Amino acid sequence: MELFYTPPERIDLSSGALTVGDDEFFHIVKVLRKRVGERIRLTDGQGLSLAADIVAIGRHELTASIAGKEMVTAPSTRVTVAISLLKSAHRFDFFLEKAAELGVSAIVPMVTERTVSLPRAEKAARKIERWRKVLIAGLRQTGRFHLPDIREPRSFEEVLGMGGFDLKLVPYEASRRSPVSDFAGKNVLFAIGGEGGFSEREIGLAKESGFKEISLGRSILRAETAGMFAVAMVRAQLAATESQEEWL
Template sequence: MRRVFIDGLLADEIKISGTDGHHIMHVLRAKIGQKLVVVDSSQTIAEAEIIAFANGEITLKCLKQMNANTEAPIEVVLAQCLPKADKMDFIAQKAVELGVSSIVPVISTNCVVKYDAAKQIARRTKWQKIADEAAKQCGRTIQPVVEPIVRLKEVLENLDSDIVAFICYEGRADVPIRDFLRHNTARRFFVLIGPEGGFTPEEVELCLKNGVRTVTMGPRILRSETASLVAVSLVMYENGDLGGRSL
């Protein structure tokens, strides 16, 4: 069933309009009696039935609540230094499917792409739309947020004290990522991935000064878009998600 997120809480009757309403009516060509899955702002999930169309608005009747929370047992933030071309589109989509709670696009020294203020807003809007669609498609119970584009120094200076942060860096690694994850009982992780040109030595030192660990994912150098998704997958797996080991 098609999934739709609503602001506010579930009620006996639910109104859907705007982009979601247009998509359901004019792209999916939904009919009276068709059922949808509705997720409210408290992550409560329900099965609902379309009972009316009027003035660009869909009215749903709430049928029953569902016990179908699909969220990971941990919170994972993916901080991705901006890659070339449209690779961020792919990363945003797949990271949401894997279960990240938010995505932070980061500007670092070796980022090739340069966005002015207007372009940054447009790109973020595009990535958020991709993330929203991915959340609906894969059955998430939250809509992960794509944060505004930010510089690396600012990201590092604003890390929460209770989050475990690491970078995948081939030039200097404290420990293999598996060992690092298996010796951490944290419930919040911050995964920082560099651009195609990698991090500079100065940026690595800045990371270390701000409590970010370096780990290795093996002897091969992975592309930026590969590294981000492998790292997120390993964090999820090692913490009981994606069919991983029980904790």
């Protein structure tokens, strides 16, 4: 059964009812042509898995009765990717979609010395909302129950100051250090440069801030590819343990 998303504020567990609107409503009613009485599967993006029966369909939203619920535990391994904003909005969206499919926990759009695309303040909120829709699509595609967190754009210096991580890694094309392989159960932060990569000054600051420099291979990767590689690298290491509960 296909998975749909509705935000926590649209779910009332005490009354056993929920509503679905916006793009999800359009997909359920206009694309899949679901009707009253049909059962759908939903998540709030915070681990809640719901089975619900459609009881009413309006012009802009539907109402459903909750028939079953389950709380899915979040993975113990968490991956946050701070990635430079890219000149191409399409390429940044592509990274978001694939990172969500691979199980990233959070994404921090970042402004570095070589960042070309700098969002104006009045457009930032609209960009975040669009990025969130891309992440929801990735969530639905893979049937996951934890929606990646998309943060407001931050400067490179602000990212360096982020705490609470067990591992902080910065892929760098001049590095020859092998990636760390003991990711299981850890909270990991990757910092990914944009077009032109990080400057030597930024790499120096990252190391001073507790980041470890690593190599993703001799070939120079696009920023979005490097970001996906980082998340996939963690996923592959967890898959090799054959421990399903540790998978992203």
